[in-house]
Amino acid sequence: MGFCVNGVILLLTAAAATDAAKLPSNFGRCSKSDPKMPECLRANVEDAIQKLKDGSSELGLKRFEPLDIPELIIGEGKGPVNVVQHFKDVELYGLTGSKVQRVNFDFDKKEMHARSITPELRLQGQYSMKGRILLLPIVGSGPCNVTLINTKINHTLIAEPFEKKGRTYWSFKDYTVTLRPERVIFKFDNLFDGDSRLGDEINKVLNDNWDEVFTDVREGYEKSFGLIFHGLANRVFTRVALSDIFLE
Known part of the structure; x- marks a missing residue:
């Protein structure tokens, strides 16, 4: 599955989809008429995320922990981050x-709004970049770790219903997120061809100024996470009928 939006490229792997799927029997369901539906949804969504740790063959989803992302490109910012992160x-x-x-859920407007907090989001993989951050030159490639601490995430989903074999499904045409981490920790290994002194100094500057650095490229991270969540949500809602998700 591939995405490209405003300089942010994301490739997300998932198991092969089939025409239709059933919600796993151990997933909770909520009634539209339940006055406590928001709390029911909150509990069930949190429970479902945890149950997808190892993936779901019924839904055609691979593991969530960790979630594999083959390639991710964050474009340069408009301020201190003058480098593309690949x-x-x-x-x-x-x-x-x-x-x-x-x-x-607003069923009339076909919108979903959610808010979550994640204690630690860690992107671990290989990086390459060449440019400037905070007016300092930065160049390197190798292992990296970008960790977002206590991140508050707002989710907004806009759905479009469609019919398939007499049943109604939702396809999310838009999924946007906002990310507000309490702190971001950067660790880029092998900067400046492995010069440990320069590499340690640059990593320290990045972490001492994490708010300014992350804020400048936050839009790229938000679009990337939005694409990740968008793809995952559509794999469920385009294959599981609404009547199997919500009790009438």
């Missing part, structure tokens, strides 16, 4: 530790 063979850890704070 990541490959990324493993994303921490999604299944997310705590869902609220979930609301």
Whole structure:
């Protein structure tokens, strides 16, 4: 599965899909008429994320922990980050530790809004980049680790219904997120052809100024995470009928 939006390229692997699927029997369901539906949704979404740690053959989803992302490109910012960050063979850890704070469905508007907090989101893989950050030259390639701590995430999904074999499904035409981490920790190995002194100094500068650095490229990370979540959500909702997800 491939995506390209405004300089952000994401390739997300998933198991082969079939025409239709059933929600696993151990997944909770909520009734549309339940006055406590928002709390029911919150609990069930959080529970489902945890149950997808090892993936789901019924839904055609591979493991969530870690989630494999073959390639991810974050474009340069408009301020201090004058470098394209090119990541490959990324493993994303921490999604299944997310705590869902609220979930609301507006069935008339066909919108879903959710808020979650993830204690640790860690992107671990290979990087390459050449440019400037905070006016300092930076060049290197090798192992890297970008960790977002206590990240508050707002999710907004816009759905478009469609019919298949007499049943109604949802396809999300848009999925946007906002990311507000409490802190970001950067670790890029093998900077400047392995010069450990220069590499340690640059990593220290990045971490001492993490807010300024991350804020400048946050839009790229938000688009990337939005694409990740978009692909995963559509793999479920385009294959599982609404009547199998929500109790009438």
